[in-house]
Amino acid sequence: MEHFDTLIIGGGSAGLMAAIRASSQGQRVAIAEKNHSVGEKLLLSGRGRCNFTNAESDMDIFISRYGDKGKFLYSAFSKFGPLRTREYFSSIGVKYVEERGKRIFPKEGGSKKVLDALISQCRKNEVKIMRGTPVKAIKFNAGHVERVITENDEYTADKYIIATGGKSYPKTGSTGDGYTFAQQAGHTIIPLYPALVPVRTRETWPKLASGCDLRNVRLTVFADGKNVAERFGEMEFTNFGVSGPIVMELSSHIPDWDGELQLSLDMKPTLTHEILTARVKREIEAHSGHGRFRGLVRSLVPAKMLTLMLELSDIPQDKPVEYISDEEISEFVNLLKDIRMNVNGLWGYGNAMVTRGGVCLDEIDPSTMRSKLCDNLYFAGEVLDLNGPSGGFNLQICWSTGYVAGSVNE
Ligand SMILES: Cc1cc2nc3c(=O)[nH]c(=O)nc-3n(C[C@H](O)[C@H](O)[C@H](O)COP(=O)(O)OP(=O)(O)OC[C@H]3O[C@@H](n4cnc5c(N)ncnc54)[C@H](O)[C@@H]3O)c2cc1C
Known part of the structure; x- marks a missing residue:
């Protein structure tokens, strides 16, 4: 021996x-x-x-x-x-x-x-x-x-x-x-x-932006409606939910919770609702008479997010920007500040x-x-x-x- x-x-x-x-x-x-x-x-x-x-x-x-x-x-x-x-x-x-x-x-x-x-x-x-x-x-x-x-x-x-x-x-x-x-x-x-692991969502639409890397966004975990953790940084959409550094970090808050869990993505965390609304209105003014909602969205989110944002918004993509109402602007700003997803569990050890x-x-x-x-x-x-x-x-x-x-x- x-x-x-x-x-x-x-x-x-x-x-x-x-x-x-x-x-x-x-x-x-x-x-x-x-x-x-x-x-x-x-x-x-x-x-x-x-x-x-x-x-x-x-x-x-x-x-x-x-x-x-x-x-x-x-x-x-x-x-x-x-x-x-x-x-x-x-x-x-x-x-x-x-x-x-x-x-x-x-x-x-x-x-x-x-x-x-x-x-x-x-x-x-x-x-x-x-x-x-x-x-x-x-x-x-x-x-x-x-x-x-x-x-x-x-x-x-x-x-x-x-x-x-x-x-x-x-x-x-x-x-x-x-x-x-x-x-x-x-x-x-x-x-x-499993920790530092991607999160699955009940929604299937994340796959529309699969592979889209987002920077400088904020992701918040809500447990039965209460904010339990949030992170600012990078994440990405996947075919089954979300992944990337801030998702991985937040995943450690997920196994402990038996109730309802949601994720909220703020695409513009450094802008308040008011400032973002003003920015959207400026874009509309600049493109009035020749712009469509699709172009407005494109000016505010990465190209790979376009299809997803159009899917989540109720505003028709071909709507001329000058016809977008204040109410629609407000709803769109709310969407940019709070894209909600329902957590459907974590990936297992194979991806942790x-x-x-x-x-x-x-x-x-x-x-x-x-x-x-x-x-x-x-x-x-x-x-x-x-x-x-x-x-x-x-x-x-x-x-x-x-x-x-x-x-x-x-
Ligand atoms: C995809 C991925 C990316 C990562 N990126 C980073 C990063 O960039 N930065 C960072 O800080 N961390 C990162 N991590 C985490 C980091 O890699 C791990 O925490 C670290 O490698 C663990 O090292 P360890 O030596 O403890 O275990 P391991 O690296 O898992 O090594 C354990 C070894 O023990 C061997 N072994 C197991 N059982 C037996 C047995 N019975 N007999 C003999 N041998 C055995 C295994 O084969 C293995 O080689 C990442 C992890 C993954 C999966």
């Missing part, structure tokens, strides 16, 4: 970072990865561009993006936080750029550049990456891991790190095995939900960027990522009960917890 100082289960972002950290401290490290390649989900991140962290420099603001559970990350961030992450990747050849919302991306090469850099560090440090090696079971004995059983072999180690990811995008290998292993070690699993819930944080030491129930067991990455909004916050969990879990404790 081969023995390692550190054996990591799962070769995703967290597992690779843990391996690099442990091996750079002189540990003999192996990763058992079920897929035939490591970092499959990392490759998909940011649509292949990999938004690997965020440049928000105020640590309290950064931590607040994870909600109440964010405070668990203070210790890990003090050792390997967002700034150190940028410096680290830069030092291993991943130069970066900052984009809208302080999102950090590799300057070139996208996700592959990040993954190649991590693999090359593993190689340099002689990490043994065992691809095509699914861990089938972990043998526990009285608060201690005894060995790990894979399809063909068994391995022992001084220290074991579970970095098996969540349940989202299972085709990348993260099928939730880590939760089972954690439960066998006695850990509590906080209920799991992350998993909400996971290994209960109360049972993990935040300064080491060590289990409080099993003395040689550690956790890192999405398997933990931590998730953040889009913008680089989820990969940051992996880098920081991976680094800490891989560290040799003084």
Whole structure:
């Protein structure tokens, strides 16, 4: 039976970072990865561009993006936080750029550049990456891991790190095995939900604007008529509802609600009803005598939204603008400010960027990522009960917890 100082289960972002950290401290490290390649989900991140962290420099603001559970990350961030992450990747050849919302991306090469850099560090440090090696079971004995059983072999180690990811995008290998292993070690699993996931609507008309990217819009969630959450930013219509960054973020407010849920899209959030009405009237005046309602709509929304807006409005598209009544203008302005959709559920794990819930944080030491129930067991990455909004916050969990879990404790 081969023995390692550190054996990591799962070769995703967290597992690779843990391996690099442990091996750079002189540990003999192996990763058992079920897929035939490591970092499959990392490759998909940011649509292949990999938004690997965020440049928000105020640590309290950064931590607040994870909600109440964010405070668990203070210790890990003090050792390997967002700034150190940028410096680290830069030092291993991943130069970066900052984009809208302080999102950090590799300057070139996208996700592959990040993954190649991590693999090359593993190689340099002689990490043994065992691809095509699914861990089938972990043998526990009285608060201690005894060995790990894979399809063909068994391995022992001084220290074991579970970095098996969540349940989202299972085709990348993260099928939730880590939760089972954690439960066998006695850990509590906080209920799991798909998060950062597109929303289905009861209405079928979103497909009329499918693929239309909207910027600078506001989306509000109404639960039984009460505003429970809202976001300003980007979204898109899909064949079955809505998606995009602000939809994904708001999706975390949806599983908790049994009652009626609606979404309201404000296409012109920076304009009040009065200012927007005045703007519409100016457009009408400018096109009076030669313009049609269709042209008016076109001047106010992106081209791909035109068919949808004409469908939702009661005003005939060929109506000459000078015949549009004040009442019709008011209704049209109301539509621009409040396009209502009824929520018909979320997409499942197959389309969710992350998993909400996971290994209960109360049972993990935040300064080491060590289990409080099993003395040689550690956790890192999405398997933990931590998730953040889009913008680089989820990969940051992996880098920081991976680094800490891989560290040799003084
Ligand atoms: C489409 C998409 C886009 C995303 N974009 C971004 C983004 O731009 N920025 C951002 O911050 N976050 C993004 N995320 C989220 C981010 O990618 C994840 O949070 C992160 O990759 C999770 O890393 P992890 O190492 O915890 O788990 P994973 O990357 O899921 O890795 C877990 C690994 O463990 C392996 N494994 C599982 N079970 C076993 C077993 N029994 N034996 C052996 N191996 C096993 C899996 O095969 C897998 O390789 C995105 C997610 C998706 C799906």
